[in-house]
Amino acid sequence: MERSVEALERDLKSVRKYYGSGKTKDASWRESQLKGLQNFIVEREEEIVRALKHDLGKHYVEAFRDEVGTLMKTLNLATKSLKKWMAAKEAKLPQIALLSSAELVPEPLGLVLIISSWNFPFGLSLEPLIGAVAAGNTVVLKPSEMSPSCSSLLATVLPTYLDNKAIKVIEGGPEVGELLLQQKWDKIFFTGSARVGRIVMSAAAVHLTPVTLELGGKCPALVDSLSFSWDREVAAKRILVAKFGACAGQACIAIDYILVEKGFSSNLVSLMKVWIKKMFGENPKESNTIARIVNKKQFMRLKNFLTEPKVKESVVVGGSMHENDLFIEPTILLDPPLDSEIMSEEIFGPVLPIITLDKIEDSVEFINSRPKPLAIYAFTKNQTLQRRLLSETSSGSLVFNDAILQYIADTLPFGGVGECGFGKYHGKFSFDLFSHHKAVARRSYFTDFWFRFPPWTLQKLQLLEVSYNLDYLGILLVILGLKRSKRSLS
Numbered sequence: 056m057e058r059s060v061e062a063l064e065r066d067l068k069s070v071r072k073y074y075g076s077g078k079t080k081d082a083s084w085r086e087s088q089l090k091g092l093q094n095f096i097v098e099r100e101e102e103i104v105r106a107l108k109h110d111l112g113k114h115y116v117e118a119f120r121d122e123v124g125t126l127m128k129t130l131n132l133a134t135k136s137l138k139k140w141m142a143a144k145e146a147k148l149p150q151i152a153l154l155s156s157a158e159l160v161p162e163p164l165g166l167v168l169i170i171s172s173w174n175f176p177f178g179l180s181l182e183p184l185i186g187a188v189a190a191g192n193t194v195v196l197k198p199s200e201m202s203p204s205c206s207s208l209l210a211t212v213l214p215t216y217l218d219n220k221a222i223k224v225i226e227g228g229p230e231v232g233e234l235l236l237q238q239k240w241d242k243i244f245f246t247g248s249a250r251v252g253r254i255v256m257s258a259a260a261v262h263l264t265p266v267t268l269e270l271g272g273k274c275p276a277l278v279d280s281l282s283f284s285w286d287r288e289v290a291a292k293r294i295l296v297a298k299f300g301a302c303a304g305q306a307c308i309a310i311d312y313i314l315v316e317k318g319f320s321s322n323l324v325s326l327m328k329v330w331i332k333k334m335f336g337e338n339p340k341e342s343n344t345i346a347r348i349v350n351k352k353q354f355m356r357l358k359n360f361l362t363e364p365k366v367k368e369s370v371v372v373g374g375s376m377h378e379n380d381l382f383i384e385p386t387i388l389l390d391p392p393l394d395s396e397i398m399s400e401e402i403f404g405p406v407l408p409i410i411t412l413d414k415i416e417d418s419v420e421f422i423n424s425r426p427k428p429l430a431i432y433a434f435t436k437n438q439t440l441q442r443r444l445l446s447e448t449s450s451g452s453l454v455f456n457d458a459i460l461q462y463i464a465d466t467l468p469f470g471g472v473g474e475c476g477f478g479k480y481h482g483k484f485s486f487d488l489f490s491h492h493k494a495v496a497r498r499s500y501f502t503d504f505w506f507r508f509p510p511w512t513l514q515k516l517q518l519l520e521v522s523y524n525l526d527y528l529g530i531l532l533v534i535l536g537l538k539r540s541k542r543s544l545s
């Protein structure tokens with residue numbers, strides 16, 4: 056697709072016209088696009104995995120776990136559930152609505168724009184695309200320029216599997232993004248930083264376009280001093296794989312920092328040292344099980360965090376950085392200053408600060424004194440603490456005794472609250488996000504209530520009151536003149 060404004064406008068006009076033909080509303084069209092996506096994932100798995108290796112150094116197993124496999128799962132669900140999702144849902148009316156019925160009918164929004172990020176370049180582009188086509192929309196997808204091999208595969212190969220009159224992939228960076236944002240859309244779905252999220256929202260305001268913002272932030276994990284050594288080991292393993300084993304910590308729901316009780320920190324650090332070796336080898340760089348930092352700019356950002364003297368002093372595990380290879384060893388910090396950049400900015404890399412508190416219960420206050428996170432992870436069996444976290448904290452998701460796993464559960468909506476964004480997707484939530492649930496009501500001509508029509512009388516007012524209260528006996532009594540309201544017309 057050409058990128059001049061005129062060419063873009065021409066293309067979008069033809070996509071809109073195509074949408075107007077009603078073709079994308081057919082279940083058969085939606086099924087064929089889901090099938091196309093399925094074929095793309097299955098037939099091009101090797102190229103997908105290669106692109107992920109090239110752009111991000113992701114291991115094949117990680118690429119399958121986080122992108123290929125999850126997309127297959129989502130496509131299977133969408134294909135299996137499509138007819139059910141598309142069906143109108145009855146809306147129950149009270150008995151007083153005699154000979155009336157109501158339903159919710161999902162309809163597509165029209166032409167939607169999806170702008171995605173680079174850390175899960177296929178997942179973050181195709182998960183929303185699946186929802187958008189299942190809901191019958193036409194779509195323009197702009198992947199991130201920061202994962203160029205993945206973006207190129209999406210722009211050149213994916214369209215050969217899809218209906219190009221309805222679905223376009225446009226490559227480019229901020230300039231292309233801004234060009235796209237000037238256009239009128241029926242929905243914008245954005246994954247990325249809060250800074251660009253603000254640009255997206257301002258542009259959307261011009262056309263009153265609804266937006267979904269999937270942003271980031273600092274996700275805390277609190278780790279209670281679990282009493283059984285088995286539990287401690289499981290917790291340590293789960294933390295390490297969620298931090299270092301998912302795009303090297305470059306994930307919006309990766310653990311950003313850990314809160315522990317004072318006496319437990321050295322025990323946790325020792326455990327993690329052992330398990331880092333077991334999982335990622337004596338020399339993690341050579342084992343190729345940890346992804347690379349996406350580019351030099353991100354590498355330097357992380358390096359700068361770590362070169363702050365007090366932060367550097369706090370390194371207790373790892374710390375080596377290889378600029379040529381954009382590799383940072385799994386690094387653990389113990390009590391870096393709370394006012395350091397690493398503790399105020401989103402880390403988005405394989406560096407894990409541990410902050411010690413007097414008691415683990417203090418983590419509630421610690422978390423609440425910062426912006427609402429996308430996820431909170433709590434490794435604790437303490438039921439009282441679990442209850443407090445549930446009722447006293449707010450976050451996009453809350454997971455007890457594990458991390459990141461909530462992302463793959465189709466029955467859980469994925470999205471933020473507060474500064475980490477708004478709008479929820481995954482599974483049926485994606486279909487709903489890209490649909491308008493139209494309220495449809497049907498009435499018969501046989502029945503009606505005389506008291507809804509002027510001229511107004513006190514009795515009509517009384518009947519309205521008992522009707523809204525669904526007080527059926529009251530209606531009868533008011534009609535018979537046996538019940539009076541305290542209201543008057545004066």
Ligand code: NAD
Nearest residue numbers: 171172173198199228229232233247248251269270271307
């Ligand atoms: P980014 O905001 O720099 O870029 C995201 C997308 O926006 C890219 O496609 C980019 O080309 C485009 N873009 C950049 N400038 C633009 C502009 N001026 N106008 C229009 N489009 C523009 O973010 P990033 O570096 O890709 O991702 C990092 C951030 O995204 C982190 O904060 C991370 O937490 C967040 N993130 C969130 C999720 C989530 O699901 N919630 C997933 C991945 C990343």
